[in-house]
Amino acid sequence: MTDRTPPTLPTLVQRFFLDHLGEQRAVSAQTVAAYRDTLRLLLNYAAVALHRTPSAITLPDLDAPLLLAFLDHLEKDRGNSVRSRNARLAAIRTFLKYASHHDLASLATIERALAIPFKRFDRSMVGFLSRPEISAILDAPDRLSWAGHRDRALFSMMYNTGARVSEMIGMRCRDVVLEGQPAVHLRGKGRKERSVPLWRLTAALIRSWRRQIGDPSGDSFLFPNRSGGRMTRSNLTQRLNLAVVTAGRKNPSLLDRPITPHTVRHTTAMHLLQSGVDITVIALWLGHEDTATTHMYVEADLAMKEQALMKLQPSAAAPGRFRASDNLMSFLQSL
Secondary structure, rough: OOOOOOOHHHHHHHHHHHHHHHHOOOHHHHHHHHHHHHHHHHHHHHHHOOOHHHOOHHHOOOOHHHHHHHHHHHHHHOOOEEEEEHHHHHHHHHHHOOOOOOHHHHHHHHEEEEEHOOOOOOOOOOOOOHHHHHHHHHHHHOOOOHHHHHHHHHHHHHHHHHHHHHHHOOOEEHHHHHHOOEEEEEEEEHOOOOEEOOHHHOOOHHHHHHHHHHOOOOOOOOOOOOOEEOOOOHHHHHHHHHHHHHOOOHHHHHHHHOOOOHHHHHHHHHHHHHHHHHHHHHHHOOOOHHHHHHHHHHHHHHHHHHHHHHHHOOOOOOOOOOOOOHHHHHHHOOO
């Protein structure tokens, strides 16, 4: 006789990560880490709320009321944004959809949990830098120091490619082609690869930087830390903040708002758009899976809207007043 006993929650979690995410979907390490952190937060919260150990929690325990309380906990107690709250909910939904195929007895509980909606939030306008502002940041690092030499090449590559932080800190020497038409091969979200051409100034800075570090092997990180290892996200953000402070001495406007590595990515997109580059090309440049994501830059560019308005020629016809026929008025009055 076949054993129809549903698997325990610990078993489902292990299978979800090892079989579903690891073998069947082959997701990236960053995606695994995102799901891992979400389930750790949820199980720790449930253990406190239910007065049990995480291993003793069952799938029916993760019902809609508990999940709603957990989401409120994220926002009110942990100070998470609505975006973070929705990202955690998306990870939980993915796990519950997987669990629904293996624990039919808990299907009703899972369906109610899956009915929890994502929370709406106000989308702020895209923040980006002007050309003088980004130029000031690129020129800010000390040309004579090792770290300054690296940062000049690093920030130039960021602005040239619009790359994400994960793409920048994971970039290796073999990813850059400096012969012929210079380009860099980037590995983005979802293990998608793309190639981005390099401007002459960026290529020159990379050549100079590679000579500085002795033109290492292809597996070496292109922008290492001082020990030769991989830079961290916080390390890159810290170096950018230092450059912003330095550039802010001559450009005080830089000190009036937060500037992050993602601001540089937005700046790349906006400057490409203002230069007349097609929106679909920008989507490929940035590695956007859906061009709808790239349309936010069109919404943010007030100058382009003003240019479009100027192209609209006023009509030469004098405004008139519509006079309906008697038959039409009779019809309308009969309704």
